[in-house]
Amino acid sequence: MGIFFNCFSLLLQYLRAWAAIGLLCLVVTWSFPAQASSTIDSQLEQQVLQIIREHPKVIIESVQAYQQQQQQKVKQAQQAFLQDLKTNPQTVIGESPTTGSTQSKTLLIEFSDFQCPYCAEAHKTLKQLLAKYPDKLRLVYKNLPLTLIHSEALPAATAAWAAHQQGKFWEYHDALFSNQKQLGEALYLDIAKNLNLDLGKFKRDLTLATPAIKKDIQLAEKLAVSGTPFFVINSPTISGVVQLEDIKNILADAK
Structure with missing residues (x-):
């Protein structure tokens, strides 16, 4: 001391x-x-x-103390998030897109990036799980576009948000992942046309998406989410960060 x-x-x-x-x-x-x-x-x-x-030791100790403080803040944020997920899930969901059973006791939060190849693979698995366990799972989508490595991640998220304003998020979401190698302005407009979206509203909503996407990103940063896809689950048997393969077992074991 x-x-x-x-x-x-x-x-x-x-x-x-x-x-x-x-x-x-x-x-x-x-x-x-x-x-x-x-x-x-x-x-x-x-x-x-x-x-x-x-006096290098003093500087090192100061940096270490700062790192410990930051780690403690992250831990507290994660604990508060999990508590909200248990007691007031709507606070966590907010206006984010959801799919699956609204009565399900298992809530899965996904942080994802439309240009991430691992997210595209996870998307296939999640669709299978939602089809197999329609009454056991509710999925919530949160944006985490990794803009430093994926140039189309943010534009794709913006387009999906605009589609969400017309009730077509999940159809748009599926089309983006199915055509991941063609991400770009032409594809975003083609998908909107194929889904019979009001193109005028769609284009206007593209300019309004930033606050919602930024809110998701800030939440991910607060929770120290470092990559995608990233999953947090709250079920009768487990609450916390999970891997995709664990989700299958949780749903299979759910009564």
Whole structure:
């Protein structure tokens, strides 16, 4: 405890010193031309680097403490989410698309990406499970477009949301996964036409989808969801994160 306190006190001293130096630099920046400011910035950088070199342990301990705090926040968010899933599932569902039995005691939350090949495979399995256990499962779809690796994930999610506004999400959802290699603006419009959507409304709704999709993404980030597909289940026998193969066993064992 004494060592930690000393390290923490030392870190506070350095933080105060950095703050003082930063304030001084800000004042000087207002008073001197850009060239002088650049020189001061360089000096400040060297001072900070020197502190890190001389006291690396303090920096490491500070980072570790921060990581532990973040992990605790994630754990608390996950526990709160599971509690809501048990006691007030509609709060979790919100306005997200659902399919299956509304009376089912098993609720499955899926975070998915329309361009993810693993999600496409999971989609096939989920359709089979919904057909085999029509009274035992309710599926809720949440968007998690992995935009850094899937350029069409967000546009596809946007189009599916627009279809949802006309009650055709799941038909649109199925068509996107069935034509995953052709994702693009032409396909989105063709699917809308094939489903007899009001094209004027569909195009207008494309511009309104961002808040709903962003809400799903923020929920995934809060729960530390790192990839897709990702499943959270609440059933009479289990509540928490599950793998796709586990879902089959849970439904098979359900009475």
